Amino acid sequence: MFSAKTYQNRRSTLQKNVSQGLILLLGNIENPINFADNPYPFRQDSSFIYYFGIKLPKLAAVIDIDKNKTIVFGDELSVDEIVWMGIQETIKAKAEKSGVSSTKPFSQLQSYVEKANNEGRKIHFLPPYQSVNKILLSELLDTKIENLQPSVELIKAVVSQRERKEEQEVVQIENAVNIANKMHLLAMANAKIGMKEYELVSMIQKLAADQESRFSYQPIVTVDGQILHNHYYGNELKSGDMVLNDSGVENPMRYASDLTRTFPVDKTFTMRQKSIYSIVHQAFKETQSMLKPGVEFKEVHRKAALITAQGLIDMGLMKGAAEEAVKHNAHTLFFQTGLGHQMGLDVHDMEDLGEEYVGYTPENPKDTKTFGWKSLRLGKPLEKDFVITVEPGIYFIPQLIDMWQAENRLKDFINYDKVNEFRDFGGVRIEDDILITEDSYRVLGDGLISTAEEIENFRAEHLSQ
Amino acid sequence: MFSAKTYQNRRSTLQKNVSQGLILLLGNIENPINFADNPYPFRQDSSFIYYFGIKLPKLAAVIDIDKNKTIVFGDELSVDEIVWMGIQETIKAKAEKSGVSSTKPFSQLQSYVEKANNEGRKIHFLPPYQSVNKILLSELLDTKIENLQPSVELIKAVVSQRERKEEQEVVQIENAVNIANKMHLLAMANAKIGMKEYELVSMIQKLAADQESRFSYQPIVTVDGQILHNHYYGNELKSGDMVLNDSGVENPMRYASDLTRTFPVDKTFTMRQKSIYSIVHQAFKETQSMLKPGVEFKEVHRKAALITAQGLIDMGLMKGAAEEAVKHNAHTLFFQTGLGHQMGLDVHDMEDLGEEYVGYTPENPKDTKTFGWKSLRLGKPLEKDFVITVEPGIYFIPQLIDMWQAENRLKDFINYDKVNEFRDFGGVRIEDDILITEDSYRVLGDGLISTAEEIENFRAEHLSQ
Numbered sequence A, B: 001m002f003s004a005k006t007y008q009n010r011r012s013t014l015q016k017n018v019s020q021g022l023i024l025l026l027g028n029i030e031n032p033i034n035f036a037d038n039p040y041p042f043r044q045d046s047s048f049i050y051y052f053g054i055k056l057p058k059l060a061a062v063i064d065i066d067k068n069k070t071i072v073f074g075d076e077l078s079v080d081e082i083v084w085m086g087i088q089e090t091i092k093a094k095a096e097k098s099g100v101s102s103t104k105p106f107s108q109l110q111s112y113v114e115k116a117n118n119e120g121r122k123i124h125f126l127p128p129y130q131s132v133n134k135i136l137l138s139e140l141l142d143t144k145i146e147n148l149q150p151s152v153e154l155i156k157a158v159v160s161q162r163e164r165k166e167e168q169e170v171v172q173i174e175n176a177v178n179i180a181n182k183m184h185l186l187a188m189a190n191a192k193i194g195m196k197e198y199e200l201v202s203m204i205q206k207l208a209a210d211q212e213s214r215f216s217y218q219p220i221v222t223v224d225g226q227i228l229h230n231h232y233y234g235n236e237l238k239s240g241d242m243v244l245n246d247s248g249v250e251n252p253m254r255y256a257s258d259l260t261r262t263f264p265v266d267k268t269f270t271m272r273q274k275s276i277y278s279i280v281h282q283a284f285k286e287t288q289s290m291l292k293p294g295v296e297f298k299e300v301h302r303k304a305a306l307i308t309a310q311g312l313i314d315m316g317l318m319k320g321a322a323e324e325a326v327k328h329n330a331h332t333l334f335f336q337t338g339l340g341h342q343m344g345l346d347v348h349d350m351e352d353l354g355e356e357y358v359g360y361t362p363e364n365p366k367d368t369k370t371f372g373w374k375s376l377r378l379g380k381p382l383e384k385d386f387v388i389t390v391e392p393g394i395y396f397i398p399q400l401i402d403m404w405q406a407e408n409r410l411k412d413f414i415n416y417d418k419v420n421e422f423r424d425f426g427g428v429r430i431e432d433d434i435l436i437t438e439d440s441y442r443v444l445g446d447g448l449i450s451t452a453e454e455i456e457n458f459r460a461e462h463l464s465q
Helices: A004-017 A046-052 A079-085 A091-097 A107-118 A131-140 A152-162 A167-190 A197-209 A271-288 A297-314 A322-327 A398-406 A416-420 A452-463 B004-017 B046-052 B079-085 B091-097 B107-118 B131-140 B152-162 B167-190 B197-209 B271-288 B297-315 B322-327 B398-406 B416-421 B452-463
Strands: A022-026 A060-064 A069-073 A102-104 A123-125 A220-222 A242-247 A259-264 A387-390 A393-395 A427-429 A432-436 A441-443 B022-026 B060-064 B069-073 B102-104 B123-125 B220-222 B242-247 B259-264 B387-390 B393-395 B427-429 B432-436 B441-443
Touching (some): A004 A046, A004 A060, A004 A152, A046 A152, A069 A107, A079 B398, A123 A152, A167 A197, A167 A259, A167 A432, A197 A220, A242 A427, A271 A387, A271 A427, A271 A432, A271 A452, A297 A322, A398 A416, A398 B079, B004 B152, B022 B046, B022 B131, B046 B060, B091 B102, B102 B107, B107 B131, B123 B152, B167 B197, B242 B427, B259 B271, B259 B452, B271 B297, B271 B387, B271 B452, B297 B322, B398 B416
Parallel strands (some): A022 A123, B022 B123
Antiparallel strands (some): A022 A060, A060 A069, A242 A259, A387 A432, A393 A427, A432 A441, B060 B069, B242 B259, B387 B432, B393 B427, B432 B441
């Protein structure tokens, strides 16, 4: 945990930013895998962690704005439970470390909320993402699940705090990035022809676990980098393949990292792999150089699209003028994803609170219609202390190529004959985690090799051992 | 998957054992960790796996007894989804491999169930354990969650099938046991003074993942073996400690193993560790020799209690006659847990369906009041082809000792002065997975060392390297 002062300050800012009523923050509850006594590893809700720092299941907190008091609701272990679970620090003691002096049994939450509800006071809550908390909220508020109305005022207040990272948070994120850096080097050093993808996964998982960390998301570790949502690890690594490794951790303080590198199974990239890789790397570097407060991330994404289009035009896969091609979204045949997202306590930070607040603003709403653009999670102007990812990529998706070609879509910009020569190419992505500073940016962590040359040198060195 | 014939036979038996109406089997749905796009690794419901073998999320199946037809409900990937997820085998193709020829979109489930409901037909369903399926059932049946009534007839029919393991299932369980055997030897070979518990966890997790397997439950790997529900791995291994390693896997076919070994951090057990260990090992061996069809597992548990009591009497920790001591439950100061449980597709097999059907019978109901006995998950007579665990243990729980001593509980059987000399002892458990055969039993897997001497020899050999 951070200091009590940290949590007190965060809560007092929150309280100032929400006009009246009471703020109800639910912690998470254990989720059974196949029966009640076999739950998934517990993970506390990120906003609850942010304001209270306590990682126990089945807690809730009320910040009563009208009465200016804060209560943590939760059940201390019974004597029976102490016999089974050992002596543990009490909720009361943990709450005190978070600067909260008042704790009550969980069962009293219902009456507290009911009373406020009956008094017609506004009860602010965040959008529930776990079904068990949807059911709980529905009971607490005596409202059908489908009628639960999260508080936009609260969402905006939470987002405005959590998206500006404190220095101590940046230190933690950097720690998570450095663990991930080591995971990426480990995979890059050990990948060999004939291995299975899951062997790379188990290797990097061990490295994370040895640092008391765990994956911040199910990693993508695949020779099929063009399959964008891919949690299959059963393929064998073959000569000529590239491995796309998109993996990061949550460190013990629960801050996330999210990194991607793509490297050849052989010692070197093939010529055409290197050509595509170089375009992605150029986008990776040149978009970063734009980053600073005030810049709309939508425009950074557009820059990545332009570089991608220009590179593919130079290779003969696209044609026409890059500007025009991007205007018509021709680049989205190859670059279907968004360039990045916020990152912090969540790998897609605060995605549970809604992209319309985290990634966009009312003045800068998301384009939810256009292929490619609708996958961009972050579009709004950057601000100092934001932490974001930058992750350009080029992907050859045979099904998408076939769909477009069947209707000869954007034929003035796409050279389908040439594209079809690449239909078995796979995909390339490069991703770093970046802090927006006063007037520029800083790549977090101690640095991880990214150029084709650096990667080939590293591979050559390790494969010859 | 097993053969289509396997699933067809299982379903046709089920259909015969449920009188009328329709059987609604829900598959699992992905559970978000912190937002919808970041789910826990998907795990299909075990009963769904048993009758259909299909591991995709968001499926449901109806076995319509009255109309003698079986339908799998689920949504095939849209073109958009294929672009993001790659081409995958369709639900239709998977259903055919399971011997089901009829598949329909998930949205049609609602009207199918509604129609049957309106016709007054009985809709049988199993107890939902995941909140998302509670919500779904509540919608499908237009009933409040708290009023959902699982079908006892269906539960009994499912239990009677799943608890008798087919030969091909035993092969799979044995595979899972053998992976776990290797995990236990790995931990035993590598544990060293100064290591953290989580380093052992990461090591065995890697071994499992390298076999495309994962933990079947959050393992207990601890120097605090007396903390029975313990998922903390932050302690350092110190000279004089014992490591209790309770871990098993789910193999690629989704069958579980569940093994425990306890070993010294030094090369050898201390004298008093060896004394306690030998009692547990005697209980481990002698209870197994009782196992055969017809024997009530409650009596096997009682035998373990007797051996434990006699051993502790011989050591001077208990006193009086063992029979009397066990009659008064004096052994539960040291042996608080149950001797075992069923195991199969779930590590506690079918625990979601209810202990009153899986572990007990109406004629042999569970003792839910008495400390110790209320933790025994299995009490009923064993039958051929059951797979069970046998896991005696002795645990010194300081809080429990203090509770009992404060009221001088069962002072004729407990020598509190002597017991208090052991209050920092920790705990010992030894556990194997066992098949009940025609007239005896068989320990599953290729065998794992268990005597104090075997373990000391193994430790000595590996620590000297």
